[in-house]
Amino acid sequence: MPRRAIRLKTKAPSPELAQKYFRHWSQGELYQHPEHFPRLASPAFFGNECPLDLEIGCGTGEFLCWLAAQEPEVNFVGVDVFAKALYKGVEEASEMGLENIVFIRAPIQFVYPVLPDNAIRTIYMHYPDPHLRARGQHKIFNSPFLDEVHRVLEPGGTLSLVTDHEALFFEEILPMVEADRRFTPLHEERYLVGYEVALKSRYQKMWEKHEVPPLRLEVKKNG
Numbered sequence: 001m002p003r004r005a006i007r008l009k010t011k012a013p014s015p016e017l018a019q020k021y022f023r024h025w026s027q028g029e030l031y032q033h034p035e036h037f038p039r040l041a042s043p044a045f046f047g048n049e050c051p052l053d054l055e056i057g058c059g060t061g062e063f064l065c066w067l068a069a070q071e072p073e074v075n076f077v078g079v080d081v082f083a084k085a086l087y088k089g090v091e092e093a094s095e096m097g098l099e100n101i102v103f104i105r106a107p108i109q110f111v112y113p114v115l116p117d118n119a120i121r122t123i124y125m126h127y128p129d130p131h132l133r134a135r136g137q138h139k140i141f142n143s144p145f146l147d148e149v150h151r152v153l154e155p156g157g158t159l160s161l162v163t164d165h166e167a168l169f170f171e172e173i174l175p176m177v178e179a180d181r182r183f184t185p186l187h188e189e190r191y192l193v194g195y196e197v198a199l200k201s202r203y204q205k206m207w208e209k210h211e212v213p214p215l216r217l218e219v220k221k222n223g
């Protein structure tokens, strides 16, 4: 099935909602002056020491909002480059009255310098763009990504990877993660097919409608 950009009807959040749920971090400023940004950790963002989960490429944020509602004692941050998608996430978080979630608009590669070591409990990367046209460029999943994941996850912290894309999964994600002895799978099977969660993300629903099952890996950081 061809990949098309999703059109979203939404508008920028009010100043009050933006202050609570939304940050727009400039790529240039992050690159030049990462020291101008708060450390992406619970104390700076939520004023507490609760565990922190991060979704990379969270899109419209419904999965993350659902997780945040399940675990009020955990904080959740979603990072994405697509403003309109994040505005949807902000709308949803506000309608659900969530106090433990923030969305950041920025390319994740530029956010790495503000992520402290051992600070994150779980990282979700679900349905990353495979970047078919610009193969190799601007990819999120690569070996520097795994280095960063290893650095920022707390010991025993989890990385959840889901994709619809067979080539990305079998040629890149699976071999690279399997070869990386810093992580241990959380399942007996080499990989998982299907993802039964109470709330499925926009992309999971879309691909399942086209009978493309999710391919999945869950690993934990050793130590």
Ligand SMILES: C[S@@+](CC[C@H](N)C(=O)[O-])C[C@H]1O[C@@H](n2cnc3c(N)ncnc32)[C@H](O)[C@@H]1O
Binding pocket: 056, 057, 058, 059, 060, 079, 080, 081, 082, 085, 106, 107, 108, 109, 125, 126, 127, 128, 129, 140, 201, 202, 203, 204
């Ligand atoms: C296919 S969508 C998946 C969205 C969501 N995870 C879901 O399951 O519905 C991929 C998302 O990754 C975002 N993305 C692409 N490159 C990114 C980057 N460098 N940093 C952060 N997000 C990125 C896109 O804007 C898009 O919202």
